[in-house]
Amino acid sequence: MAKIRGAIVVDTERCKGCELCMYNCPTQTIGMEHKVNSKGYHYAYMENPEACIGCTNCAVVCPDGVITVYKKKFEQ
Amino acid sequence: MAKIRGAIVVDTERCKGCELCMYNCPTQTIGMEHKVNSKGYHYAYMENPEACIGCTNCAVVCPDGVITVYKKKFEQ
Amino acid sequence: MDINEIIKEENLVYRKSAVLNDKVFNFCPGCGHGVVQKLIAEVVEEMNIESEVIGVGSVGCSVLVYEFMELDVVSAAHGRAAAVATGIKRVMPDKYVFSLQGDGDLAAIGTSESIHACNRGENITMIFINNGIYGMTGGQMAPTSLHGMKTATSPYGRNEAMGHPIRMSDVVAQLEGTYYVTRQAVHTPAMVRKAKKALRQAFENQKLNKGLSFVEFVTNCNSGWKLSPIKANQWLDQHMLPFYPLGDIKTEGVIVTKDK
Amino acid sequence: MDINEIIKEENLVYRKSAVLNDKVFNFCPGCGHGVVQKLIAEVVEEMNIESEVIGVGSVGCSVLVYEFMELDVVSAAHGRAAAVATGIKRVMPDKYVFSLQGDGDLAAIGTSESIHACNRGENITMIFINNGIYGMTGGQMAPTSLHGMKTATSPYGRNEAMGHPIRMSDVVAQLEGTYYVTRQAVHTPAMVRKAKKALRQAFENQKLNKGLSFVEFVTNCNSGWKLSPIKANQWLDQHMLPFYPLGDIKTEGVIVTKDK
Amino acid sequence: MTEEIIIAGFGGQGVLSMGKILAYSGIMQDMEVCWMPSYGPEMRGGTANVTVILSDERISSPILNEFDTAIILNQQSLDKFEHSVKPGGLLLFDNNGITRMPQRNDIQIYCVEAAAEASQLSMEKAFNMIVLGAYLKLKPIVELDNVIKGLEKSLPERHHHTIGTNRDAIVRGMEIVQQYQF
Amino acid sequence: MTEEIIIAGFGGQGVLSMGKILAYSGIMQDMEVCWMPSYGPEMRGGTANVTVILSDERISSPILNEFDTAIILNQQSLDKFEHSVKPGGLLLFDNNGITRMPQRNDIQIYCVEAAAEASQLSMEKAFNMIVLGAYLKLKPIVELDNVIKGLEKSLPERHHHTIGTNRDAIVRGMEIVQQYQF
Amino acid sequence: MAELRLMKGNEAIAEAAIRAGADGYFGYPITPQSEVLEYFMAENATERTGMVVLQAESEVASIYMVYGAASTGKKIMTSSSSPGISLMQEGLSYLAGAELPCLVLNVVRGGPGLGDIQPSQGDYFQSVKGGGHGDYKLIVLAPSSVQEMSDFVPLAFDLAFKYRNPALILADGAIGQMMEKVDLFEPIPRKTEITEPWAVKGKQPGEPKRTITSLDLDPYGMEKHNEHLQAKYRAMEENDVRYEAIQCDDAEYIFVAYGVSARICQKAVQLAREKGIKAGLLRPITLFPFPKKQLAELADRVKGFLAVELSAGQMVEDVRLAVNGKVKVEHFGRMGGIVHSPFEVVAALESKIINV
Amino acid sequence: MAELRLMKGNEAIAEAAIRAGADGYFGYPITPQSEVLEYFMAENATERTGMVVLQAESEVASIYMVYGAASTGKKIMTSSSSPGISLMQEGLSYLAGAELPCLVLNVVRGGPGLGDIQPSQGDYFQSVKGGGHGDYKLIVLAPSSVQEMSDFVPLAFDLAFKYRNPALILADGAIGQMMEKVDLFEPIPRKTEITEPWAVKGKQPGEPKRTITSLDLDPYGMEKHNEHLQAKYRAMEENDVRYEAIQCDDAEYIFVAYGVSARICQKAVQLAREKGIKAGLLRPITLFPFPKKQLAELADRVKGFLAVELSAGQMVEDVRLAVNGKVKVEHFGRMGGIVHSPFEVVAALESKIINV
Ligand SMILES: Cc1ncc(C[n+]2csc(CCOP(=O)(O)OP(=O)(O)O)c2C)c(N)n1
Ligand SMILES: Cc1ncc(C[n+]2csc(CCOP(=O)(O)OP(=O)(O)O)c2C)c(N)n1
Ligand code: SF4
Ligand code: SF4
Ligand code: SF4
Numbered sequence A, B: 001m002a003k004i005r006g007a008i009v010v011d012t013e014r015c016k017g018c019e020l021c022m023y024n025c026p027t028q029t030i031g032m033e034h035k036v037n038s039k040g041y042h043y044a045y046m047e048n049p050e051a052c053i054g055c056t057n058c059a060v061v062c063p064d065g066v067i068t069v070y071k072k073k074f075e076q
Numbered sequence C, D: 001m002d003i004n005e006i007i008k009e010e011n012l013v014y015r016k017s018a019v020l021n022d023k024v025f026n027f028c029p030g031c032g033h034g035v036v037q038k039l040i041a042e043v044v045e046e047m048n049i050e051s052e053v054i055g056v057g058s059v060g061c062s063v064l065v066y067e068f069m070e071l072d073v074v075s076a077a078h079g080r081a082a083a084v085a086t087g088i089k090r091v092m093p094d095k096y097v098f099s100l101q102g103d104g105d106l107a108a109i110g111t112s113e114s115i116h117a118c119n120r121g122e123n124i125t126m127i128f129i130n131n132g133i134y135g136m137t138g139g140q141m142a143p144t145s146l147h148g149m150k151t152a153t154s155p156y157g158r159n160e161a162m163g164h165p166i167r168m169s170d171v172v173a174q175l176e177g178t179y180y181v182t183r184q185a186v187h188t189p190a191m192v193r194k195a196k197k198a199l200r201q202a203f204e205n206q207k208l209n210k211g212l213s214f215v216e217f218v219t220n221c222n223s224g225w226k227l228s229p230i231k232a233n234q235w236l237d238q239h240m241l242p243f244y245p246l247g248d249i250k251t252e253g254v255i256v257t258k259d260k
Numbered sequence E, F: 001m002t003e004e005i006i007i008a009g010f011g012g013q014g015v016l017s018m019g020k021i022l023a024y025s026g027i028m029q030d031m032e033v034c035w036m037p038s039y040g041p042e043m044r045g046g047t048a049n050v051t052v053i054l055s056d057e058r059i060s061s062p063i064l065n066e067f068d069t070a071i072i073l074n075q076q077s078l079d080k081f082e083h084s085v086k087p088g089g090l091l092l093f094d095n096n097g098i099t100r101m102p103q104r105n106d107i108q109i110y111c112v113e114a115a116a117e118a119s120q121l122s123m124e125k126a127f128n129m130i131v132l133g134a135y136l137k138l139k140p141i142v143e144l145d146n147v148i149k150g151l152e153k154s155l156p157e158r159h160h161h162t163i164g165t166n167r168d169a170i171v172r173g174m175e176i177v178q179q180y181q182f
Numbered sequence G, H: 001m002a003e004l005r006l007m008k009g010n011e012a013i014a015e016a017a018i019r020a021g022a023d024g025y026f027g028y029p030i031t032p033q034s035e036v037l038e039y040f041m042a043e044n045a046t047e048r049t050g051m052v053v054l055q056a057e058s059e060v061a062s063i064y065m066v067y068g069a070a071s072t073g074k075k076i077m078t079s080s081s082s083p084g085i086s087l088m089q090e091g092l093s094y095l096a097g098a099e100l101p102c103l104v105l106n107v108v109r110g111g112p113g114l115g116d117i118q119p120s121q122g123d124y125f126q127s128v129k130g131g132g133h134g135d136y137k138l139i140v141l142a143p144s145s146v147q148e149m150s151d152f153v154p155l156a157f158d159l160a161f162k163y164r165n166p167a168l169i170l171a172d173g174a175i176g177q178m179m180e181k182v183d184l185f186e187p188i189p190r191k192t193e194i195t196e197p198w199a200v201k202g203k204q205p206g207e208p209k210r211t212i213t214s215l216d217l218d219p220y221g222m223e224k225h226n227e228h229l230q231a232k233y234r235a236m237e238e239n240d241v242r243y244e245a246i247q248c249d250d251a252e253y254i255f256v257a258y259g260v261s262a263r264i265c266q267k268a269v270q271l272a273r274e275k276g277i278k279a280g281l282l283r284p285i286t287l288f289p290f291p292k293k294q295l296a297e298l299a300d301r302v303k304g305f306l307a308v309e310l311s312a313g314q315m316v317e318d319v320r321l322a323v324n325g326k327v328k329v330e331h332f333g334r335m336g337g338i339v340h341s342p343f344e345v346v347a348a349l350e351s352k353i354i355n356v
């Protein structure tokens, strides 16, 4: 059976910490960093990287175009 | 039997000769004078005075409020 | 029988309203503007509210309304009558305020003011003379000019590139603030009588604080249309009324359904 | 399994459009404006029409659109984007012209220009960001603010005396010149995807010379509403969408009947 | 030579076009010309008038208070412009509808019964050309040929067939004009 | 005496209200005061700053290029305003989030770890009052009593219950401020 | 009652309008003056005094709401900033033509066009020469402190009603946004009875009707009306010039500046005097009527004038017209929202006037 | 081809626009200039040259359609009369700020307010000082004949593109409505290829994108932009002043007048000389840039100036600024649509300048 795995890359310096990606991720992949970026924002990161299915929901709703999404089918 | 008779008074100096009264009179009472008033307009007058039934149609449509209408019931 | 037996004060059945003075209207012969001004005067006189009325004139053939009516009148800039009326009514809520505008005034340059006064539901009476043309300035195309209509600025007929004729009454009827929207005409005696009732209604609504009443009159501009007054009224019947059908569009805040 | 096996160019499924440059949007965190700008960029990129697009910005939070998009853009005065877009499109009929306006811009000060561009059926795409408030100037009441909504100029809630919230899409759908009118939102992934289709449609219509396409986006202004982005989107669902329901309002020049 | 003329009457009497033809005639004769109408809403239903200036030199003011000639076609215009004729100047009028006749005795006064003549000849449309003819008889500042050329220029192609009639009307006007007898 | 101060940080750090309280305190002490914020859309998400002037005389320009004191609450503001402190003047900063430390050696530099302290004491809302306390320790131009009066004036009635906490925060700020060690 | 407060200029003017018994405010938001409308709303002006406050759909609508409301003889106000005031130019010409008193506030920002939102004085010409069409004048007052933002409200209304003419308060982003302490005057109750004979209120039996218009199709009538207006403007110049002279008595050089520039020049006077330059400041308070006579008198005894404005040089023309060539008049100004420092101003005096 | 015709000024300017290769006209009817739009429509300009002609819903819309269309580097025009031009003031400030070339015609009528529709020159200040907000200038040309209504169209477009600045043709009801003979210039074909590097046309691959805006939120950027604009205006003053001097060489007294007033003054010069008064006429053709230098030079050798305008006195201020007190400068004008007679003008010269 093939398994779909995804991954996101967050441009942390551009992230404004709005949390909309986190809220809209169906797999609870995303969390917010405790640290802030140079603008003072807590930025998004993959808290549970293995959960990501590459659905792009987070990237699609991100108002700042901060997230890039990758997806790969793995044969198990 | 009672008969309704009407009469109109045209303020000839204010009449602009638009003919709308004539056109809207149900009894063909009104005609246009050949003479013109000081503004150069042919003005309305009672061509067939006996025909008037005092319905006020002419006065109601006259855009310049030129016509005054009177009406009287006569016992025949 | 002597006609002078009839022409006596006690037999009087119609005379120009006393709210109009003796100046001769500046309108062209046969122009519908005159009838509307007469109706306003009659309604004000019949309601006996001369001392409580403030009129708002606009720029168009009716610009001199203040000359002819024995009422307090404020003359607005082109298109701004609805804003001017708003200003007056807001600080004088107990007065009757009406505005009188042409189609160029209300539906072109004044679109925004008209729409927003309607949307705010200002408790005023907006009177709208739709003659499908800019009368005063010499017969240019108006937003309400019909397709194909020849005007000074559409000498070969209005075409699609110039925009579509707009039914302002239907547009403002969509807005929550309008309470009464009606379209009338004044070129036959029956229409005049009906129109007067509508206008009276619009003024009565103010007394009851009902919000905005919008009374459209489809009239001729025989000069602009380059027809005799009688021909112009016939053209009005044949062309304007099919596109601008008469009747109430919204009553008591509810749009009248068309299927009835 | 190493995440770097996934993060490879050949596995890429989503990246910010290349029509957007690297400058950081001036919007507040979580603002819907950003998503709309992304969608415009994506549609333009996918249609491969960068070199044929002229954008028209307006005054509101999206005023700096010319900073962020790698497109030729003309920045209009407050409220006048529809007129500016008209001017451009009329002399450049082969270009794609879109305008991007807020609700204050399009439905307050720009009412007249908006209505008449729609009524003329200008062959352009009008994009309308309805966030129920004046975002840029600090959260004042907009014509689209809901009843009871607290803003900087209605601190105790919008009341009737301040006018009613206006559904501009429904108003312009009444006009003959509009070909496509739709209301969309962008705060859930599904909505964003749907909205993008609508926007694409609106651009495609230009190619086919269909007349005016009007795309409303109901978005949050979390700063103006004084809510966190997530809370703001919830409020949007609960309050804005019932009053501004999503979906196509007019397609192919015909109003979509609501009973379906 | 400079001739400053006012032509005044009802709207619809062809006042403006008469002035225009006169001006075009002047151009045909290489003169400087200026045609300045009254304009705006007050024209509606009321009077129309136009100032025409023909001159050998550059024309200064297009707006005048005094005229060499006044061509008057109704009572209101007579009331308004009789006093604007320069002493020694010309007043030409059509007495149709005139109730109060001209009074001045320091100017030349001529009458042309153009309205009557036009209706008699069933050439109502050429009424203003009869008046023009009368004027040209009194002040032959432009030649008839140039007037015809002026007509050609000022009329749209589709009306050129009327030029013959207009010419006749002008000639008729020249014939019937006469000094006004107090 | 005239004291010209810039207070700068993120929006949301209470920069403007701190300035306002300072200004009100000045009024309570019969001084002339002026409070001039940066304003407009660039505030959004970015930095906020305010100029406060306290003086015994009529205040001339409300807009300044140089300051006696700069109170700095983030990196961007440090970058922007470090060089605007007059030689010999005061720079007071909170080192939270600061990555490039102040460089000048012709001014007095003090540090107050107000953010850390506020979170430790769970009085995040009074963060700016800790900073204010630190400043007043270094430049006691207004008396604490007058600051409290200023607070009363500038806070709406319904927030007057917080005045005690604010007072504590000010006092705490006075205690923890210390000279910055290069 | 009278009261001491720390307020923004924009807030002070709104509070002053409430206290001055204003009957109506109509306006549209724009930075840097949105606080005016916001203050009225937050303060619930309508409940406090019965004053009407309405957010209009645009500046064009605002000024015509003012036109309508002012026709009733009441105290009516609007406010905006540069682009919005440009949109009101037709309306201002109408208000002046129809002789309606009202109060307009312009909190000027950097232009032209959308420009920026920082303080500027680039709208001087528009304000005093007439940005609208035709020959008309506004009464123009230039506050240079928050206190004056408050004090000039009743003054502006008084002058507006005295002359039946719109009055403009010309401020700038700095004056609007900054807070200073302000001594608020005792509230004046709103007038319930309108006594202006020209004001519309419904034609009363036995009284002639009232008409508010600026139209007269007869050019002779129109000229007469214009002559009447001009006579009024001359009366303003005769009777209502206001200015402040600071250290002018022994001055050899005079700064002429209004609004925020005047504050900077006040400092510049001090700096110049420290340097041994005998400088003074003439601050016009009324920009129209302009203190021509005062400047002309000074011109007889000083060596030069420096007009200091946040503009490319606008008021300097009025200074030159007043000085009429007697001594040198130069201009110094910054643009686009930059405010000059007192040092720059002194340097400009030296380089442009003294050392040439 | 070139052609001699009898035309109204309003018609001539429309015909000239077609011949000058104008690409677009957007306008709204208003007396006394509605013939402009009417002529384009009747002449079917679109068929003749492909020029776009659109009746806008208002003057505000017109000027912003111009703004949009002008952004593409094409030759765009609008026209109106006084109240309509007032409504365009915001737009004009934007056009100047964004540096867009275009042509605006104002056929001035009597003001203020609705006024009347007779000829006036009461919009001079608005035109040359800036009726909109901020520091900006329009290039202002004042035709005094129908011929110039035609000739100034290509000239105005040239200047507008040379400086990337809006140009205004300031006419009046008389010039617009009167017919004169006009020698129409040879048509210039419409440009098909836009070469202006700043014009938007869609971002081309490899080229930087183009932005048309007047916004710069950074005041230092905004000031720089303003300095750039001011430099441009100075260049106009240096290089593009136009005027006509009539019998000035030996004159002792100079009338200064533009447009229709200049024609009347020409007659007045003649009348004055018949009376033995050595009068001359300086007619500014460009009102901005104003012929300051020429007036200053004349001021060194004449005894006085009379500015003759159909206004309460507007251009006279620019004359005074140029003359700078050297000799007497007075104003004579009629208002509200009345046009002065040459006799009145001579009488005014005698009473205001010579016999005092
Ligand atoms: C700002 C402005 N623009 C244009 C005009 C010119 N104008 C006067 S009336 C009018 C249109 C009149 O048409 P409408 O409103 O339909 O009235 P009507 O005369 O047909 O009754 C126009 C364009 C003006 N006076 N002011
Ligand atoms: C003529 C004019 N009036 C007012 C303004 C001030 N202003 C700028 S943006 C704006 C409203 C913005 O609201 P909206 O259009 O809803 O856009 P948003 O920021 O909410 O996206 C206003 C009133 C202006 N710039 N110009
Ligand atoms: S791609 Fe989908 S699953 Fe992965 S983080 Fe984004 S929303 Fe979550
Ligand atoms: S949605 Fe975008 S900006 Fe918001 S937190 Fe996620 S990555 Fe950051
Ligand atoms: S009253 Fe009736 S019947 Fe008599 S004239 Fe008038 S319309 Fe005719």
Ligand code: SF4
Residues within 6 Å of the ligand: B010, B014, B015, B016, B017, B018, B019, B020, B021, B022, B043, B044, B058, B061, B062, B063, B064, B065, B066, B067, C030
């Ligand atoms: S309707 Fe009136 S104006 Fe017309 S002809 Fe009859 S009376 Fe005269």
Ligand code: SF4
Residues within 6 Å of the ligand: C026, C027, C028, C030, C031, C032, C033, C061, C131, C135, C136, C220, C221, C222, C223, C224, E044
């Ligand atoms: S122009 Fe038309 S609308 Fe105006 S008065 Fe004449 S007919 Fe009536």
Ligand code: SF4
Residues within 6 Å of the ligand: D026, D027, D028, D030, D031, D032, D033, D061, D131, D135, D136, D220, D221, D222, D223, D224, F044
């Ligand atoms: S103010 Fe509102 S609309 Fe503007 S960027 Fe912030 S959230 Fe978005």
Ligand SMILES: [Mg+2]
Residues within 6 Å of the ligand: C060, C102, C103, C104, C129, C130, C131, C132, C133, C134, C135, C142
């Ligand atoms: Mg009409």
Ligand SMILES: [Mg+2]
Residues within 6 Å of the ligand: D060, D102, D103, D104, D129, D130, D131, D132, D133, D134, D135, D142
């Ligand atoms: Mg908004």
